[in-house]
Amino acid sequence: MTDQTIPPRRPMTLRDVSEASGVSEMTVSRVLRNRGDVSEATRKRVLEAARDLGYVPNKIAGALASSRVNLVAVIIPSLSNMVFPEVLGGITEVLDETHLQPVVGVTNYRPDREEKVIYEMLSWRPSGIIIAGIEHNESCRRMLRAADVPVVEIMDVDGEAVDSVVGISQRRAGRTMAEAILRQGFEQIGFLGTQMPLDHRARKRFEGFTETLARSGREVADQEFYSGGSALKKGREMTHAILSRTPDIDFLYYSNDMIGAGGLLYCLEEGYDIPGRLGLAGFNGTELLDGLPRKLATMDAGRAATGREAARIIAGRTDGSITDPRRIEIEANIEFGNTLRRYKP
Amino acid sequence: MTDQTIPPRRPMTLRDVSEASGVSEMTVSRVLRNRGDVSEATRKRVLEAARDLGYVPNKIAGALASSRVNLVAVIIPSLSNMVFPEVLGGITEVLDETHLQPVVGVTNYRPDREEKVIYEMLSWRPSGIIIAGIEHNESCRRMLRAADVPVVEIMDVDGEAVDSVVGISQRRAGRTMAEAILRQGFEQIGFLGTQMPLDHRARKRFEGFTETLARSGREVADQEFYSGGSALKKGREMTHAILSRTPDIDFLYYSNDMIGAGGLLYCLEEGYDIPGRLGLAGFNGTELLDGLPRKLATMDAGRAATGREAARIIAGRTDGSITDPRRIEIEANIEFGNTLRRYKP
DNA sequence: GTGAAAGCGCTAACAC
């Protein structure tokens, strides 16, 4: 065997394609980006060389040179709550039609994580930012403002936005549900939800809810909060607990469909007359509800629509077709199902 | 008012921090990255200047200069199937302890999308790739091999891996479940699942399942497939359909817990003696099952563990503590619940 | 239609 020196494997560059095809780097670049006029002949030679070598362009270098990055940062609190993947679906649907690409960051509802995630995202100089919620600490708001990229805050329009904002009014959602419940003649109303210190959307919904009750001289008859674990199971357990403690409750408002579903299953097993003796409602408009023994009342939070609108704003800002901040309030409609309506409509 | 020329707002750079603090760019860079020795005094001056300006380093430039990118590409088929967010949870948990960061790409189970997502991801030169499944077309495999970064294929170990692989054996999972079902004396076994042309994991599970039945001279008594819609509802509908068509079925094996849960609810409502007259089992070990009226038998696919191990491999490869490809088979254990066991163990 | 030169904002390597 001859003593061969193996040259260290260097990552492949445009130059390699240039050399392999005998075409200048500049023209190779043009071919690969479909920019400018290139003769069909050289075009073919370049593409062949690139394919044979398995060349993948280096976007880092491209982004630095062109100061253009086709990424849109999407910052959400969680992936385990199906709500956020659904918003993401709407975002992707719209961005797929553009040259933009979503990149997801998850904060776990923690302000310190949010700060870090925003910082990390901004350090990649994205073309836009879509971020869940309108409540951010001062440091986050300052970064978002200073970034000089379009920002869309989503899923909550109650408050002051950094730039654009798309979503339902959580306060109004709470109010609307309270009104519907009262209109049906329910009087002793219990609330079941997540521990809310960090979930501002749930908190605002609750505030809107109690506010409306207060206007008609009522307050929540009893309440239960949970955190962690199987939401379906927690729904059961909390429902058992609240009904045992306060038996004269005639309505249960759940802050999400999953615990609502658990509660519904529990109540049906216990033989409650629903909604005659006891009414129920959840929140979100989850697909899951379709398969339950009875359709739980809920409120569609317009997740996919929110995602789509937010993405449209970013896309519009990027291509210049939108220049000013937008505020889009998505309508949240009650889906009555079979657990809320006592009277014929 | 004086005729002032507003200089065009230039994105902020290290140089700005350097000028504001009176420290060289290089030293500013050192401070911001915590590298090398810097006197406490200059350190403080730099950090102050950076904070005041609201400077966010440009990772694109940094990555280009250092040819180091702290991103790990995570490529999965879907976010709406909770399975994948759970794997992602395991990945994040481990990467959070490192300087690495996951970036998610979604393929929607489509090979053409997979190809595009891999290409896009590779063009950012990530430090590693974690990708769902072991079945990829030749073009994808070639890109992954050529990329010269650690690749971990996850959630399926039956086949030839590009590099490392972590997950359960889907075939074995199907076999194990079939054995357990037969051991309990069930004989007429129905299968309900997703349309599988693109879900290789479900397909392999099904193959392992039928293979074991065949060994004891049986075959699937009837089967139903669905796609799209509320899985819970589809589970109901398919269960109704299969039991109407083939009434002597005494066991239903569902390819995921959600349709299994729908089937379970349906069967309980219809008054089936479970598991006396009819046994049921799902797949995944979803948290949701805890809240059902009866605990559905299932098989834990070790999603979080899979994510963690995959992330550990990438981290190890990156810091040099792992040098060779690994193959880690996660054990998939049956959770009997109350819908599979006819006899005392 | 094609190419050469300059530089995007940072860091590696080395000098002091």
Place this chain on the structure above:
DNA sequence: GTGTTAGCGCTTTCAC
């Protein structure tokens, strides 16, 4: 401990 120089791999700009 700190500064200087030379790129990283592309794209922009301008020349031909």
